Amino acid sequence: MKSFFKNPLALFYAIVVHAAMAAVLFVSFDWAPEEEKPQINVVNAVVVDESKVEEQIQELKEKEARKIREEEARKRKLEREAKAAEQRRKQEEQRLAEIQQQKQVEQKKQKEQQQKRIAEEQRLADLKKQQDLERRKQELLEKKRQELEKKRKDEEVKLAKAKEEKRLLQEKLKREEQERQRKLEEDRRKREQRLLEEALLQEQMQREEDERRKRIEEEQQLQAAQQEQQALSVVQKYTAYIREKVENVWRKPATSKTGLKCTVYVRLIPGGDVMHVEVTKSSGDASFDRSVETAVQKAVPLPLPADPALFERFREITFVFDPDQKTS
Numbered sequence: 001m002k003s004f005f006k007n008p009l010a011l012f013y014a015i016v017v018h019a020a021m022a023a024v025l026f027v028s029f030d031w032a033p034e035e036e037k038p039q040i041n042v043v044n045a046v047v048v049d050e051s052k053v054e055e056q057i058q059e060l061k062e063k064e065a066r067k068i069r070e071e072e073a074r075k076r077k078l079e080r081e082a083k084a085a086e087q088r089r090k091q092e093e094q095r096l097a098e099i100q101q102q103k104q105v106e107q108k109k110q111k112e113q114q115q116k117r118i119a120e121e122q123r124l125a126d127l128k129k130q131q132d133l134e135r136r137k138q139e140l141l142e143k144k145r146q147e148l149e150k151k152r153k154d155e156e157v158k159l160a161k162a163k164e165e166k167r168l169l170q171e172k173l174k175r176e177e178q179e180r181q182r183k184l185e186e187d188r189r190k191r192e193q194r195l196l197e198e199a200l201l202q203e204q205m206q207r208e209e210d211e212r213r214k215r216i217e218e219e220q221q222l223q224a225a226q227q228e229q230q231a232l233s234v235v236q237k238y239t240a241y242i243r244e245k246v247e248n249v250w251r252k253p254a255t256s257k258t259g260l261k262c263t264v265y266v267r268l269i270p271g272g273d274v275m276h277v278e279v280t281k282s283s284g285d286a287s288f289d290r291s292v293e294t295a296v297q298k299a300v301p302l303p304l305p306a307d308p309a310l311f312e313r314f315r316e317i318t319f320v321f322d323p324d325q326k327t328s
Contacts, residue, residue, distance in 0.1 A: 020081055242303060266302070268302060277296040
């Protein structure tokens with residue numbers, strides 16, 4: 001129905017076909033009673049002339065048959081017209097359907113084209129967006145590259161400046177170090193010179209001191225030798241005195257023979273008292289040795305020099321007692 005409303009020509013053809021069919025049906029129903037009337041008239045009529053009646057009947061039959069044929073022809077014509085109209089309607093519907101289908105195809109095609117166009121527009125928009133993004137990305141990358149390049153150049157300038165400052169600083173430090181080393185070397189030379197001079201002076205002073213000490217030592221040695229000689233002389237002298245005093249108080253044993261001698265060790269204390277006496281080298285005669293020891297004890301106090309400094313030389317003395325060799 002929607003297709004008929006959309007296509008008025010198809011609606012018109014459908015109305016015509018239905019009207020023709022309705023007319024055929026109406027005529028068919030309208031002529032049916034008329035077929036019975038002649039029969040009734042024939043049955044009820046009074047026969048005047050059979051031939052005329054037959055003729056009239058035949059005429060009526062022919063007329064009726066002609067009407068029937070005409071009606072049938074008209075029906076067939078209407079049917080043909082209805083069929084033709086139906087055929088035209090169907091063809092029109094088919095044409096309209098084809099048109100509609102073509103239109104739908106066209107619409108679908110247009111829709112697809114529109115979708116393709118929209119998709120293409122979207123693709124182009126996306127492509128443009130992507131290109132814009134890529135362009136912005138490239139711009140950002142270029143900006144970043146430029147910033148990095150500027151930063152690199154700034155860093156290079158900064159590094160070059162730092163290197164130059166470092167070089168200048170190193171040169172300054174090198175000069176300062178050279179100056180310091182020069183001063184150190186100069187100080188070292190001065191110190192070495194001073195030390196050398198001090199060493200020479202010290203050496204000279206040491207030589208002078210050594211010479212002075214040597215002279216003093218020589219003088220002391222000479223003095224000591226003189227003192228020693230004097231002390232030895234005193235020791236020899238007082239040892240001779242002690243031996244002589246011991247010989248003076250000694251009494252020769254009756255059994256001892258002539259020519260005996262012995263070595264006597266005596267330990268003294270200040271004043272000449274004897275702390276210990278002992279014959280360290282025997283004469284071979286025990287009575288002779290004992291007589292010598294007794295004589296030492298009897299001779300106390302033994303003679304000692306008046307100088308107390310010489311007592312140490314007499315704290316322990318050893319002498320040879322030989323009565324046959326008198327002290328002169």
